[in-house]
Amino acid sequence: MTEPLLRMKGISKRFPGVLALDNVDFEVGPGEIHALLGENGAGKSTLLKILSGAQKPDAGAITLGGEEISLSHPHDAQLRGIVTIYQEFTLAPNMTICENVFIGREPGAGGFVNWRKMAAETRALTHRIGLDLNPMTLVRDLSVAEQQMVEIARALSMKSRIIVMDEPTSALSASEVEKLVRIVRDLKAQGLSIIFVTHRLEEVMEICDRYTVLRDGKLAGGGAVAETNIDGIIRMMVGREVTALFAHREAPTLGPVVLAVEGLTRRGDAQDPHATVLDDVSLHVRAGEILGLAGLVGAGRTETARAIFGADPFDAGRVTIDGKPVAIRSPQDAIRHGIGLVPEDRKQQALFLSLAIRTNMSVASLGQLERFGIFVDEAKERKLIEEYKRMLNIRMASPEQLVANLSGGNQQKVVLARWLALRPRVLIVDEPTRGIDVGAKVEVHNLLFEMARSGIAVIAISSELPEVLAVSDRIVTLREGRVTGEILRDQADQEKLMAMMTLGASRAA
Amino acid sequence: MTDATSTRRGADFDLFGFLARFAPLIFLLVLMAGFAIMEPKFLAPINLFNVLRQVSIYGLLAIGMTFVILTAGIDLSIGSLLAFAGLVAAAVSKGGLSNRFTVGEGQDDAGYAWYLAALTAIAVGMIGGYLQGFAITRLKVPPFVVTLGGMSAFRGAALLFADGGPISGFEPNFVWWGQGKVGPIPIPVIVFLVFAILAHVVLRYTRYGRQVYAVGGNVEAARLSGLNVRSVVTSVYVIMGFFAGLGAFVLSARLNSAEAVAGTGYELTVIASVVIGGTSLFGGVGTIFGTVIGTILIGVLLNGLVLLKVSSYIQQIIIGVIIVLAVAFDTFAKSRRRRV
Structure with a gap:
């Protein structure tokens, strides 16, 4: 391999009660599309946050182009040409495309914005990624895919060398994904490196050159995508054979x-x-x-x-x-x-993140847990929770634990339990x-089968x-x-x- | 594995969580100790009961406000609503509304019993609360705006109603509710604590209580879980109105008078008490226990400052700063929760 563009060496990060990253090495070559993989909680997000300057590592060194750098603020990372595009976009919906692209760096003089220049430069950037839109369009009128393009245009406008994309395809339709893939390949051809975080392994096989897998905060492995296959990567991610996959x-x-x-x-x-x-x-x-x-x-x-x-x-x-x-x-x-509905957006539409697992699970079936007309029968409630905890194999410390502290898979099981408790037709x-990891996916599938049965x-x-x-x-x-x-x-x-x-x-x- | 780590994290002793939960109580104890050292008279039982008596009206309002803030709402109208409800009730106790509007006649002494006055005050409060709840849930106007409007409208109604000035001099049974005592304990304190316990039971142990937390925690999730969000939201303003009416009754009894400027500025002190007690303005987090502590804390602070002869202007500055700090703490706690 050629000399890497980015090298993170011996990165460790500890949060209260958990070692999120344990001596992780991560390298990305120039002009390379690199997949960063792992189950939820494996440490991907923490590594991204360190790379984007949002969090500081407890130990380890980062070199960019052979030069050791320290990233103590998101602004540092951007100045170095490392731009992160998060899953949830950071665009201002009521502003135009060009304002969003140049937000905080508007061209102009003396405190005034040179709109003409800003629009022209935005048009040049969006043409570079094959997006043909009026720079004066409001971002809120764009589709999700188009908004993502605006994010990419913004990254390009910062003269970035590395673009980090966190789950870029999760909200896109198949044809939009194809378009994104074309753009990513274009950027690669222009010499940029892309770090791609995704749950969709087919995409990794299709787009990426190399991959790195994290597991439980440690480096689990990595290499050239051409030398492995999906099953191999999954084995590396979960550390076990997943025979029942899909x-x-x-x-x-x-x-x-x-x-x-x-x-x-x-x-x-x-x-x-x-x-x-x-x-x-x-x-x-x-x-x-x-x-x-x-x-x-x-x-x-x-x-x-x-x-x-x-x-x-x-x-x-x-x-x-x-x-x-x-x-x-x-x-x-x-x-x-x-009729019951498990909505698509777990955090926005299903969970009460500030409340305990107990309340989250029983909220829809309080009618069955009634005592004296108005009270909640807590003994019955505990029994119900215990029953579904066992049935759905929910890993939790206690019903009083905040649901926000569970992993995505276990949160989804809590939501499923909420509906099952109602005995829906x-x-x-x-x-x-x-957004839940491979192992938990299989469990959820099996739960669906069992419900149907x-x-x-x-x-x-x-x-x-x-x-x-x-x-x-x-x-x-x-x-x-x-x-x-x-x-x-x-x-x-x-x-x-x-x-x-x-x-x-x-x-x- | 993911699940193992999160379980481990949950089992860990969470110092921050502990502090967040008991910070108001710790702060209260520290404050009391500080005042006791600077002014030994502070700890005299008579003074402590005095503090409780002073905060009992705020406390009653703060109980209602806890319900409102738990749903991520706010009610700025309570001081005005209290004044209006107090006047109507006072008029009833003085011989009914007809007497009051009979021009030139001297009021006869045949007023109505204290409990009719109390019921009137509470009914006026609840109707006022319902109207605001209706505007919030059906007309979809934000609570801040609706109750800002209510703050002005109810004050106007009170001024209109009190055209002839304050209504004073009630029958002794009425006045007892504000000035009486059972042993050393003032009646308003007992009313406050009884309703605090009641409200605690409602929030902690009933279906309705769960629904209040759920609606405040995530409106959309509550709706999709089959809760009747509109009626829950409306109900908290009715409950707030109930406590505004009850507070109006007790305050009128204590002052032996009802007047149109009663309750001015109460909303700020009450909201401060609730927020200091750990209830989140974002909704879904908070307890009545916290509100009681927050209320007493404000009372102790004001009382201690008076004993130390700090000017009332400076007291207002201190309350203002504390409110901002309490919300800053809440915001910090929320961002921390999200990061976990």
Whole structure:
């Protein structure tokens, strides 16, 4: 290998009660796309924070281009040409693209901004990454993918040598990912190094040159991507064989149709150009069945789920349970009819981060835990928590622990437990494994299988096609708010699904 | 593995968490010790009961405010609402509303019993709270704005109602609620502590209490968990109104008078008490125990400063600084929680 551009040597970082990084070495060569991998909690985020100057290591040295540097502030890192693009963007939505690109470094003199120059330079930067947008457009009017491009343009404007991307593809649709991949390759060709943090190993195999795996804060291994395969990387990440990865279940026994939706329609909001219209969506799911809902981002999967659950209003359509039409105008109505929803954004929409695991788990089923009409029967509550802790294998110290202190996988299990405690007839899970590590993903899949086996009708939404293919018995695809196809799992593969999602072709059995 | 580390972290003794939880109590004890050294009279039982009596009205309001702030709301109208509720109740106890608006007639002495006055004050408070809750949940106006409006509107209503000046001189049974004692303990202190215990039970042990924390912790998650967010939010303002009315009754009894300027500036002291007691302005975090400690802390501070002959202007400066520091601490604690 050539002399590395970036070398982090012997990096250690301790937080109260945990050694987040233990003597980790990390090297990135010039013009290299480098994958930084590991389960949640393996130390990736801490390493990124040290690299971006947000946190200082307790021990270790960092050299850039052979010169030893110290990064004590995010500004230091940026000056050195190390720019980090976080999963949650740091753009100001009510400002224009060019203001965002040059925020804090606006061209001009005497305190005045030279708008013309700023716009021209922004246009040059965005052209470099193949984005053709008016620099004066407000960022809030852009799609997520376009906002990411603005982040990249901003990184380029800082004359960066290394761009760190934290989960850049998690919020993108497949075609947007492709575009991002092209851009990343372009940047590489221009001599930049990219550090890529992702959970999607297929992408690593496709894009990256080399990889580094962290496990429990230690270096687990690394090397050239060409010399390994996905299974090898997973083994390195989890430190064990994951044989059941994305396994199917045996043929299910299906009961009668529990939930049916006919002609679900939601007109777009005139105020909001991104509002997705649901146009005549019809689907059904049987007891004991797992129905996969596939589509690109913005296809209306989440919107369908939220409409069925009463979280968003819809303009037309009929929902029936056991063949009888039901009126669902709020989540309360849906819950009363036995429908549950595990929403896509765990932290924003499902968890009470400031509260204990206990409250998080029992919040929806307090009605069953009632005592004397108003009190919560805490003995019963403890029993319930103990039951689901065992059933879902939730690793926690005590029910009084803050849910914020659990890992992503265990948090998701707490949310699942909340719904299972209600004994739902229909459970909709939206991105059930987003942001959780490989081992926990498998556990969540198995939980979905078990729920279906117990007779629950499950609707599973996922952006990851391998996941949709693994968990579903039958798959319905959506595009731009319309159902474009339906296919049994046995007959489906990634290519077919992708075609149904993008072309709206083949109305298969 | 991830899970193992997080479990280990949870089991560790968390010094910061401990401090965050007991900081108000520790601060209170330190403060009391300091005052006791500088002024031995401070620890005299009569003075301590005096402190409690002085804070009991603030304390009643702070109990209601805890519910409001737990949902990440705020109520600036309480001082005004208290004045208005106190006047209406006083008028009732003096012989009803008709008497008051009968021009030229001398008021007859046939007033209504104290409990009707109390019920009136509480009813006025709850209606006022409901109106504000309605504006917040149905008209979707932020609590700060709604209650800022209420602060002005209720004060105006009080001034309008008190056109003839303060209403004074109640029957002895009424006055007892403000000036009476059971043994050495002033009645307002007993009212405060009884309702504090009640509120603690409600927040800690009932379904409703859980819902208040849940709505404050994450509105969207609460809605998607099937809670009726609107009614929970409305209810906390009704509860706040209940305590504004109760406070109005006790204050009128103590002063043996109700007037339109009563309660001016109370909102600041009350919010300070709640925040100092560890309730987060971001919602979802806080306890009645903390609020009681916070209230007493403010009382001790004011009382001690008076004993030390510090000017009341400086007292106001100190309260202002403490409020900002308490919120700064809360923000720091929140960012720490998030980092974990």
